[in-house]
Amino acid sequence: MDAKNLFETPATSKLHRAEYALGLAVSSVLFLTHLGDVSWPVFIGLFLYIDLIGYIPGAIAYHRSTTKDISKVYYVLYNVMHSLVTEGLVALVWIWAFGAEWALLALPIHLFGDRALFGNFLKSFRLPFEPVEDPGYLRFRAEFEGRGARPAPVAAHLDARTS
DSSP states (O other): OBTTBOOOOHHHHHHHHHHHHHHHHHHHHHHHHTGGGOOHHHHHHHHHHHHHHHTHHHHHHHHHOSSOOOOHHHHHHHHHHTOHHHHHHHHHHHHHHHOOOGGGGHHHHHHHHHHHHHOOOOOOTTSOSSOOOOHHHHHHHHHHHHTOSSOOOHHHHHHHHHO
């Protein structure tokens, strides 16, 4: 995967998820070592609000739809609420307004858990709201994997661009 080829092979996907698993482990250890200092209502509220706003409305719409074609608003809600940028800003505003507290670990635990444990990353408008293998992607993956482990020479890529 690179800036010009926005896809992942099974190996890079596992490595990507492993990075988030490390973040989940660090956040979870910090959380567990400070259990006595956690405000449980704040932790539960921060953990749940991400999905209450960002996932559940879209999941309900998707499962109720006979065509599975739902409004892009649900994708935007999901992506905004499941963004490390958004939740980082929420944490900063919380710290500014109420002070730092261990319950804020609900935010990275939720996001890192989604990515590491379930493989849930931000949603593309071009795919169904719920994960379903796309026939086009399956064809691409079969062709890509059929090339073997050796990448095409750089010269071939340059020749293709100038033709």
